[in-house]
Amino acid sequence: MSAGLLGLRRDGPAIAMGTVPLLFLLLLFVYPVARLLSFSVEGGNFAHFEKALTDGLYVQVFLETLRIALIVAAICLVLGYPLAYGLAIASPLWATIGFAFLLLPFWTSVLVRTYAWMILLGRNGLLNRTLLDLGIIDQPLALLHNRTGVIIGMVHVLLPYMVFPIYSVMRRVDRQLLSAAEGLGASPTQAFRRVFVPLTLPGVFAGATLVFVISLGFFITPALLGGGRVMMIGVQIERLVRQFLDWGLAAAVAIILLAAALGIAALLRRLLRGDLTWS
Amino acid sequence: MTISKMAWLGGVALAAAVAWAVPVAAQTAKPAQIVVNASGGAQAAALRKSFYEEFEKRFGIRVVDSSPPDMGKLRAMVTTGNIEWAVTELNVEDAMLAQEQGLLEPIDPKIVDRSRFPANLQGRTHIFTRSAYSTVMGYRNDIFPAGKRPTTWADFWNVKDFPGPRAMQNSPIDNLEFALIADGVDKDKLYPLDVERAFKKLDQIKPHVTVWWTTGAQSAQLLIDKEVVLGTAWNGRYYAAIQQGAPINMEWNQAGIKESAFVIPKGAKDAHWAQQMLSVMTDPKLQGIYANIVTYPGLNLDATQYTDPKIQPFLPTHKDNLSRQWWQDVDWWVKNGKTMQDRWSRWVIAK
Amino acid sequence: MVEPATGSADLELSGLIRRFGTVTALAGVDLAVRAGELLTILGPSGSGKTTLLKAVAGFEMLDAGDIRLKGRDITLAPPARRNIGMVFQNYALFPHMDVAANVAFPLEMRGMAKAAIAEKVAWALQTVDLAGYGARLPRQLSGGQQQRVALARAVVFDPGLLLLDEPFGALDRKLREQMQLEVKRLQRRLGLTTLFVTHDQEEALILSDRIAVMKSGQIEQLGTPEEIYARPANRFVADFIGESNLFRCRVSAVADGMATLTGEGGLTLRIVAGTLTAIGSEIGALLRPERPRILVPGETAGNMAEGEVVEAVYLGESVKYALRLVGGGSLLVRLPFKAGHGMLSPGQRLRLGWDPADMHAVPWS
Numbered sequence: 001m002s003a004g005l006l007g008l009r010r011d012g013p014a015i016a017m018g019t020v021p022l023l024f025l026l027l028l029f030v031y032p033v034a035r036l037l038s039f040s041v042e043g044g045n046f047a048h049f050e051k052a053l054t055d056g057l058y059v060q061v062f063l064e065t066l067r068i069a070l071i072v073a074a075i076c077l078v079l080g081y082p083l084a085y086g087l088a089i090a091s092p093l094w095a096t097i098g099f100a101f102l103l104l105p106f107w108t109s110v111l112v113r114t115y116a117w118m119i120l121l122g123r124n125g126l127l128n129r130t131l132l133d134l135g136i137i138d139q140p141l142a143l144l145h146n147r148t149g150v151i152i153g154m155v156h157v158l159l160p161y162m163v164f165p166i167y168s169v170m171r172r173v174d175r176q177l178l179s180a181a182e183g184l185g186a187s188p189t190q191a192f193r194r195v196f197v198p199l200t201l202p203g204v205f206a207g208a209t210l211v212f213v214i215s216l217g218f219f220i221t222p223a224l225l226g227g228g229r230v231m232m233i234g235v236q237i238e239r240l241v242r243q244f245l246d247w248g249l250a251a252a253v254a255i256i257l258l259a260a261a262l263g264i265a266a267l268l269r270r271l272l273r274g275d276l277t278w279s
Numbered sequence: 280m281t282i283s284k285m286a287w288l289g290g291v292a293l294a295a296a297v298a299w300a301v302p303v304a305a306q307t308a309k310p311a312q313i314v315v316n317a318s319g320g321a322q323a324a325a326l327r328k329s330f331y332e333e334f335e336k337r338f339g340i341r342v343v344d345s346s347p348p349d350m351g352k353l354r355a356m357v358t359t360g361n362i363e364w365a366v367t368e369l370n371v372e373d374a375m376l377a378q379e380q381g382l383l384e385p386i387d388p389k390i391v392d393r394s395r396f397p398a399n400l401q402g403r404t405h406i407f408t409r410s411a412y413s414t415v416m417g418y419r420n421d422i423f424p425a426g427k428r429p430t431t432w433a434d435f436w437n438v439k440d441f442p443g444p445r446a447m448q449n450s451p452i453d454n455l456e457f458a459l460i461a462d463g464v465d466k467d468k469l470y471p472l473d474v475e476r477a478f479k480k481l482d483q484i485k486p487h488v489t490v491w492w493t494t495g496a497q498s499a500q501l502l503i504d505k506e507v508v509l510g511t512a513w514n515g516r517y518y519a520a521i522q523q524g525a526p527i528n529m530e531w532n533q534a535g536i537k538e539s540a541f542v543i544p545k546g547a548k549d550a551h552w553a554q555q556m557l558s559v560m561t562d563p564k565l566q567g568i569y570a571n572i573v574t575y576p577g578l579n580l581d582a583t584q585y586t587d588p589k590i591q592p593f594l595p596t597h598k599d600n601l602s603r604q605w606w607q608d609v610d611w612w613v614k615n616g617k618t619m620q621d622r623w624s625r626w627v628i629a630k
Numbered sequence: 631m632v633e634p635a636t637g638s639a640d641l642e643l644s645g646l647i648r649r650f651g652t653v654t655a656l657a658g659v660d661l662a663v664r665a666g667e668l669l670t671i672l673g674p675s676g677s678g679k680t681t682l683l684k685a686v687a688g689f690e691m692l693d694a695g696d697i698r699l700k701g702r703d704i705t706l707a708p709p710a711r712r713n714i715g716m717v718f719q720n721y722a723l724f725p726h727m728d729v730a731a732n733v734a735f736p737l738e739m740r741g742m743a744k745a746a747i748a749e750k751v752a753w754a755l756q757t758v759d760l761a762g763y764g765a766r767l768p769r770q771l772s773g774g775q776q777q778r779v780a781l782a783r784a785v786v787f788d789p790g791l792l793l794l795d796e797p798f799g800a801l802d803r804k805l806r807e808q809m810q811l812e813v814k815r816l817q818r819r820l821g822l823t824t825l826f827v828t829h830d831q832e833e834a835l836i837l838s839d840r841i842a843v844m845k846s847g848q849i850e851q852l853g854t855p856e857e858i859y860a861r862p863a864n865r866f867v868a869d870f871i872g873e874s875n876l877f878r879c880r881v882s883a884v885a886d887g888m889a890t891l892t893g894e895g896g897l898t899l900r901i902v903a904g905t906l907t908a909i910g911s912e913i914g915a916l917l918r919p920e921r922p923r924i925l926v927p928g929e930t931a932g933n934m935a936e937g938e939v940v941e942a943v944y945l946g947e948s949v950k951y952a953l954r955l956v957g958g959g960s961l962l963v964r965l966p967f968k969a970g971h972g973m974l975s976p977g978q979r980l981r982l983g984w985d986p987a988d989m990h991a992v993p994w995s
Contacts, residue, residue, distance in 0.1 A: 174720075174722065176718055176720070176722045177722050177724060177725075179687075179689050179709070179718075179722070180716070180718060180722035180724075181724070181735070181739075182688075182689075182708070182709040182710050183687055183688070183689075183709045183710070183712075183714060183715075183716045184710075184715075184735055184736035184739060184783065184787075185710045185713075185736045185739035185740055185787070186710055186735075186739045187708075187710055188708075190739060194735075195724055195726075198726045199725070199726055
């Protein structure tokens with residue numbers, strides 16, 4: 001087998017083409033992370049890391065953050081997959097309208113979104129009033145200012161991150177494969193499950209990883225919709241940086257978060273590599 | 280020779296004059312604009328109508344506003360030497376902390392005249408007390424009509440006679456004091472705070488606080504939306520809501536009044552003009568204009584006469600209000616703030 | 631209901647109509663495919679052949695008409711219930727399943743037991759000469775191998791009908807010819823009733839038991855390759871199948887079973903009269919290029935023409951010449967290439983002759 005088949009040949013143009021993005025990455029990612037790292041060990045020891053990893057507050061907040069990120073990713077998947085499917089099979093007009101709605105949260109400030117959720121989900125919100133009027137409940141449901149509220153708010157914002165990768169993969173799936181499956185004796189459901197779903201898994205994993213990792217760093221939504229009771233690690237970092245000026249500890253916590261995010265993303269990739277070979 | 284000698288003398292004189300004049304010239308070299316960083320929103324408009332317009336008129340330098348106050352950003356600016364702000368607002372504990380860390384320029388008493396300020400505020404070397412504000416109790420006056428209104432923190436804690444969900448700030452500041460007052464401590468004998476007693480009292484109200492708010496906008500909105508029926512907020516926030524017709528009353532009794540600080544970042548390139556901005560902010564007439572808009576009074580004792588009599592009852596510094604409130608002890612909070620914040624974080628998320 | 635001409639019909643199509651807006655894709659198609667026969671639907675793009683195939687497979691609904699497979703009415707049956715094996719143009723192999731899983735798929739869908747599936751899959755892969763390739767992924771196979779997998783997958787469940795949708799289009803010429811023969815052999819061996827769709831007339835002539843030539847949603851002619859080639863029913867078929875010279879003529883005389891035709895530029899042709907009786911009627915006289923021969927000086931033939939070589943194309947065993955005829959008009963001929971004779975070059979004149987029986991008349995209009 002020739003070298004050309006085994007990998008990229010390392011000739012001039014390839015290196016030149018790789019240099020610019022590499023510099024960008026170095027400048028915009030590696031350098032800040034290195035600076036962050038230097039803050040975290042500013043005392044010449046790992047005291048900040050030790051505190052971040054042993055202090056009950058930070059451990060609890062880390063666990064809560066992971067839990068919320070997982071739940072948000074799971075809900076986004078459950079909602080996003082059918083949504084992406086709907087958009088993928090919709091006519092261009094309906095797809096455009098769908099995307100506009102999907103992207104609405106991006107164009108709305110977090111405060112406006114929060115008020116919108118209050119109007120909908122608040123104690124005197126539309127939903128609670130309707131349910132009370134219908135006699136379905138006799139106490140308003142606590143849908144805001146707790147973990148439920150945070151999850152609802154985060155799912156709203158992050159849904160597009162799930163939908164887009166899945167949608168783009170779905171659009172690339174050869175529809176003829178579904179026809180082929182049906183021609184070979186599969187019911188539409190079987191064709192969907194056995195052929196369509198496996199072929200869209202790369203999009204699912206891309207979306208889930210994206211949503212999960214972004215969730216880990218969320219801080220405005222949990223601060224506003226969590227009623228103060230839901231502490232995610234981003235909120236904690238923000239407090240350390242802005243309020244306490246404890247940049248060393250903030251950096252240590254941020255690095256642990258970064259490592260966790262990278263680790264989980266790498267783990268997902270590794271777990272799924274065997275299954276993603278067709279893409 | 281004489282001519283040359285005279286010329287020499289003249290040269291020396293000129294040099295001396297230049298040497299004397301140059302620093303001034305360097306200081307007064309006019310920038311096209313300076314950036315003043317404050318809380319934004321309605322406050323930005325009020326600052327512009329009162330102080331910024333006057334500053335621009337007086338010096339011909341444009342004032343650009345930015346927001347919000349941010350300790351982290353201040354420190355980042357000072358440490359990197361890339362200082363964008365000429366002046367920034369900070370809450371007073373943060374300002375104290377910033378002073379301690381050497382992040383602030385001293386106030387130049389030759390430029391900033393605070394002789395008509397309360398004596399305790401004149402001595403602040405690095406902090407300009409631009410305003411006072413108060414954390415007050417607010418409630419829905421449709422839920423608690425006349426005769427059934429909460430007036431004390433003990434009432435706030437009394438969920439039997441004053442039922443309904445409550446909102447408080449997600450911070451130990453004020454809340455520890457409120458708890459102690461609710462538990463019977465005299466409002467004028469709060470400090471040093473009995474922290475254990477305060478948290479124990481807070482445990483009682485915790486299940487009834489449905490929202491621990493983080494932004495000023497949120498605090499009033501919660502009452503407007505009837506998400507809660509009782510809450511705390513900064514007085515100006517409730518005032519704005521009341522102006523918009525929300526059925527809200529605010530209670531000055533036992534409210535916590537505190538200073539709002541403006542500071543100059545250490546090494547600010549337009550420090551001279553920053554001092555001039557603070558000087559403009561001492562003007563009682565302009566302070567009056569500002570207070571008329573957002574009910575946060577300036578602290579020049581002469582400002583009251585320039586304030587609309589209809590606005591005065593809404594000012595924390597109005598004499599009827601002032602006597603019923605307690606002043607926050609900035610020193611205590613500077614010393615204990617970090618520990619309290621840390622403890623608060625643990626307490627508020629504990630089940 | 632159209633009764634098959636001979637033998638029993640496996641697939642019977644009657645009165646198939648399908649419209650897309652104002653376009654009529656199928657304008658009343660009747661067709662009966664005999665058991666074990668390979669019938670080709672041949673037509674240019676837009677002729678409706680793909681719609682016909684999709685309708686049979688169940689991917690396209692009909693506005694009117696019936697489809698019966700082995701006597702069972704499948705007009706409204708979903709694709710999964712038709713028991714039809716189909717090989718798609720680009721094979722449509724499932725990229726996430728290995729070869730064995732692809733071939734096993736239709737059997738699994740039929741709820742067959744695992745052991746039986748394994749046995750069947752092994753048999754099918756053996757049949758297409760891919761034993762031992764079961765664990766490969768489709769993308770690890772060559773185009774020809776992918777096609778064999780598609781074929782194995784289409785026949786593994788003993789379908790009542792095999793549909794081939796231009797399956798050789800993606801292959802290079804040599805591989806295409808090889809695969810054509812293999813498919814034909816497999817089809818014969820398994821006795822599979824097969825409907826084959828293509829636009830390639832050469833391929834159709836090689837593979838088919840019968841050919842149905844389609845145009846504008848209708849079948850223009852149905853017949854064996856030989857019938858289609860030698861006796862096209864109309865000008866379209868004559869033109870579409872193979873190379874042809876088509877002379878526009880009028881019947882000027884009919885005598886002794888021979889008709890005399892007069893064409894443009896004073897051209898006079900003699901043709902076996904057959905059904906041509908109406909003097910003055912306008913017809914097209916078809917002459918395949920390989921029919922004429924060079925006349926030696928003094929030699930005569932039933933039909934003769936003289937012309938000048940305009941263009942010569944060397945084809946290996948033969949040479950194709952485009953001639954300009956003396957009386958005007960042009961003629962395409964293919965003459966055997968004999969070593970030592972050399973090729974005629976443009977400008978050279980030659981005299982050609984052919985028999986009346988070499989020509990075939992089609993209606994002009």
